[in-house]
Amino acid sequence: MLDEMKALEKNETWELVDLPPGKQPVGCKWVFTIKQTPEGKVERYKARLVAKGYTQTYGIDYEETFAPVAKMNSVRTLMSCAVNLDWDIYQMDVKNAFLHGDLQGEVYMHIPPGFESSQTGGKVLRLHRSLYGLKQSPRAWFDRFRQSMLKRGYVQSSADHTLFYKHSNSKVAILIVYVDDIVITRDDSTEVANLKHHLAQEFEVKDLGKLRYFLGIEVSRGSKGIFLSQRKYILDLLKETGMLGCRPTATPIEQNHRLSSDAGTPVDRERYQRLVGRLIYLSHTRPDIVFAVSVVSQYMHDPKSAHMEAVNRILRYLKGCPGRGLLYTIQGNLQVECYTDADWAGSLDDRRSTSGYCAFVGGNLVSWRSKKQGVVSRSTAEAEFRSMAHDICELLWIHILLAELRLYRCKPLMLYCDNKAAIDIANNPVQHDRTKHIEIDRHFIKEKLDRGIVCLPYVTSASQVANVLTKGLPEKTFSMFCSKMGLYDAFAPS
Structure with a gap:
């Protein structure tokens, strides 16, 4: 507790003031945690001062609270690119990340339990920096981090706002942040060293070396590739x-x-x-x-x-x-491919269909989803067509991300479908009355086809990997599709 208080005072988190009229101070409490290593061993004990955010009032103590966190699809896409381009991946951890955020507006807090005295009677703490537990802390921290990266010359990605990149001399350095966990990859070793130095000056960070453990996911790298x-x-x-x-x-x-x-x-x-x-x-x-x-x-x-x-x-x-986990191997390209499928009227409750897709970058699975459709489809082709429209959105997002990083090669995005009727509807230049209720999806898909952005090749149901995401399968078929997805059991007996 003493160490935590010293760190907060050193960071100039607050000042002792009299409570202004009409203001209500926020409560606070101590939270004690044990931080463990991935192997389960105790690394250190931690006492943290946490504000009682539930005592805050919207419009008085805070306004906006949302702060973006890294999309797992973005993290996996970067890992696939790093494997195929033979880049190293590093990890850094920001200590007491939320304490670095600058608060906007007036926020007052009671003196922490155990540190009251006769000299502090009737006084409160006016917070200048964010504190764990405050509603606006995540947003304040991310804004401070964003300003620091922009000052360094990095560009914030429009595809994922937690991703920052910097191009110089045909090389690139990429950083993505998930609250206080930072992942860095690159082909510019000099810039990465400078970036680590910059972060160490701006914040209190810990260099964890090469990426091994991220958000509960074990990351191993060997001669075959990266295993998650x-x-x-x-x-x-x-x-x-x-x-x-x-x-x-x-x-x-x-x-x-x-x-x-x-x-x-x-x-x-x-x-x-x-x-x-x-x-x-x-x-x-x-x-x-x-x-x-x-x-x-x-x-x-x-x-x-x-x-x-x-x-x-x-x-x-x-x-x-x-x-069992995902094995990312070297394929020698960064081709973007997606398999799309739909199980027609599979729900017994409302007869809605289930859409599923799995997207590959450089031959490695980076994005997947299984979701019940929002409306009832009247035919298998309609269900597949709706699924196809949603999957193209995911492909376009991957395309934007790779284009920003200058890693995208000018090839059409491949969307594999096992329904010939849906493919024919997408390629048919004539609009029929039977498809007028899905006109928006049809025009969206047709536009991407005409511009050459997306290609719709046919694939047989026996080779449709997305079947795993839309229906229950027999053991043999299920195992085959899991293998095609890149699922591998590194701990299975040989």
């Missing part, structure tokens, strides 16, 4: 749920499952929501469970016994392959 996994997270989850000794299954969801909103008797909603929430986070490196998690997450408001059985099946599947 969440093995420890999975084992901890299985241990907490008592599923370490369960019998594993080969697939995360039954083929032709019949889950609906009234399947079974009610179960503990809080436990169900907690389990599904942890599985959603696990989906950052496990696209093989995305469809199953998407299905069970639709019943979080009123879970039943059949839904809990489906969640337990996902855990049993993870028990059989906890070390």
Whole structure:
């Protein structure tokens, strides 16, 4: 606690003043945490002063609160580029990141518990810098960091506002930030060294060397490429749920499952929501469970016994392959490809279709999604067509990101579809009455085709990788598609 107070005073976080009339001070408390290494060992003990943000009033104590955080799709895209271009990836950590943000407006806080005295009676602290717990702290910190990067000559990306890059002499240095975790990659070693020095002067940072652990994701680099996994997270989850000794299954969801909103008797909603929430986070490196998690997450408001059985099946599947993760290998190109699929009227509750896509950059999977469509489709072709329109948006975003970094090669974006009717509708220059209700999607797709930005080749259903994201599959087919996605179990016995 004393060390924390010294750090706050050194940072000129506040000043002791009398409380002005009409102002209400924010409360504060001490939070004690233990920081562990990826191996589970205690690294250090931490006492942190946290403001009681729930006592703040909107419009008086704060206005805007949203601050962007790095998209995992952006992080994975950078990793695929780094593998194919043989770039190193570094990581830095900002100590007490929120304390660096400059507050706008007047915010007052009570004196921290345990540090009151007779001399401070009736006085409060006026905050000049942000503090953990304040509603506006994330935004204040990111604005301070952004100003520092712009002063250094970096450009903020329009595709991902947490990504900054700098071009010089046909070389590039790239930085992406997730709250206080910074990832840097480049082909300009001199600029990276200068950037680290600049950050050390602006903030109190810790150089963690090459990237090994990021947001609970284990990152390993070897001769084959980069391997991403969440093995420890999975084992901890299985241990907490008592599923370490369960019998594993080969697939995360039954083929032709019949889950609906009234399947079974009610179960503990809080436990169900907690389990599904942890599985959603696990989906950052496990696209093989995305469809199953998407299905069970639709019943979080009123879970039943059949839904809990489906969640337990996902855990049993993870028990059989906890070390499985994404392997990013050297493909020698940065071609952008996407597989799109839709399962027509798959939901028994409202007969809406499920869209799924998986996007590859340089032959490595960087983006995927499984989501129920917002409207009911009247045919398979219509469901596929709606899915195709959404997937083109993702391809265009990847195109913008790579173009900003000057890594995009002038080739059409490949969107593989296994529905000939949807492809014919997209290529047909004539608008028919039967497709007038999807006219906006049709014009959007047609425009990209005419300009040569997107190409729509046909792929057979047997080679449609996105099937994993729209339906339950038999074991053999599921394993084949997982292999094509780049999923690899580094801990499986040879």
